[in-house]
Amino acid sequence: MRNNLKVYRAMHDLTQEELAVRLGVTRQTIISIEKGKYDPSLELAFKIAGLFQANIEDVFLYGDGN
């Protein structure tokens, strides 16, 4: 799974630390998600999409993302 988390984070002018605090996760988790090393749970994915007021499929792309 691919994601646009870094793009959305930049659009909202948030640091990894700030985003982590808002989501209640560690900064390392945000780093891992951005690098594509860790796929978040459905709950966390919805929380991320909700925070950016975006659809979950706009932030997270299943498969190769095409």
Added chain:
Amino acid sequence: MSKKQYHMLRVLTIVIIAGLSGTAGAQGGWYLGLLLVAAIIALLSSRYLSPKMIKEVTIDERTQLILEKASAMAIQIFIAAAVITGAILIVISYKADSGFDFRQIGLTLAYSAVAIGLLHLVLRFYYGRKF
């Protein structure tokens, strides 16, 4: 308390408990009581007090996943190592000319591997029904 300080406290606690365990094992006597008290204090503080003193997030779903994977791998490695070491010790001890008698140690290792394997199976069954 910051996350770094909390982790340092945990490492320090582990070192103290390990040191006390070693001393208690070698000396026995009142050291065992001291070890018990230290272990209870360490367990309570790490379980209930310290995490509440940290403002930062220390455990989330990713760290939980890491802990689960590490625990599962540790169990598998321990069981394999205990069974192999236990079997080797028992076989060596049964050789008449070896001069070693490690049968008890070998059996203890093998039985503890079986016990942990069984406990793992029971817990898997329990959580399998729960989720």
